Amino acid sequence: MTTPHRFGTAALVGRPNVGKSTLLNRVLGQKVSITSPKAQTTRTRVVGIYTGPNEQIVLLDTPGHHEAWSPMNRSMVRAAEGALAEVDVVVLLVDLEPAAHQAQADRPVLSVGEEVLLNRVLQEGKPVILALNKADAIHPAWALPVIEAWRAKHEFLAIVPFSARTGLGVETLLAEIRGALPEGPQGYNPELVTDQPERVIVAELIRERLFHHLQRELPYSIAVEIERFDETERESDGKVQIFARILVERTSQRAIVLGKGGSMIKKIGTEARLEINKLLDARTHLELHVTVQPDWTRKPRQLRELGLPDPT
Secondary structure (H helix, E strand, O other): OOOOOEEEEEEEEEOOOOOHHHHHHHHHOOOOOOOOOOOOOOOOOEEEEEEOOOEEEEEEEOOOOOOOOOHHHHHHHHHHHHHHOOOOEEEEEEEHHHHHHHHHOOOOOOOHHHHHHHHHHHHOOOOEEEEEEOHHHOOHHHHHHHHHHHHOOOOOOEEEEOOOOOOOOHHHHHHHHHHOOOEOOOOOOOOOOEOOOHHHHHHHHHHHHHHHHOOOOHHHHOEEEEEEEEOOOHHHHOEEEEEEEEEEOOHHHHHHHHOHHHHHHHHHHHHHHHHHHHHHOOEEEEEEEEEEOOOHHHOHHHHHHOOOOOOO
């Protein structure tokens, strides 16, 4: 009997820093969504396209659901919530490690934020798969009370412990997602892994290096714009010229990004260039410039120009 082909869309949703981007990159086998230990790294929806023997799954990596205290944060939350209405299935990611610690201490497993997010997800009426990340970080026995606590809240389509870092359980999770999708032909060229233009991913790779090196709060006041993406020598000489502008809100922040004698911006540029070389399979000439643009995170027009949804 022939296995029917399935095609559809799944939204990866969750609180900040639960591993959505790491899972997306693991499934696709390459980096299309940046990662960082800092929360709220992902600012817009990132589309990944997984093509298997009998399925094509469009995965939407969304910003972490959090309290919207500024126009940029409201824009990020809007991007996450907007994805829910468009998909066939929702994959709700939860960090299993702190939940297991709560269970061991005989305290409530679900946080207030997780309760709010669950209720928001259920309002859409879509099937929901609960994906418990970091299963490799706890003893398996402590996953059971976490599963029971969530099961008491909703009858999920499936509950899958997994590890985005190691790949443990990811195939099982993909199989559950596949089962929730409608039958249908592929919607994208099977060679595609994302619908994002290369220049967008390049900007994100630079921002990832900024997140990695700068102090805790500063990255949230930073954006990256690609001013020039010159591929004229790509075929003949294997070289791409990229000029990027880093936006900050204050002069003091510009000094931090540059570093003493330009040491920080040089380090960030070198590391970003190595990642970009791998992405483009080309040699990259990367120039970074830092510009002060006061309160850009609070200006709806600027947010729209950077690809973020209108926060109003």
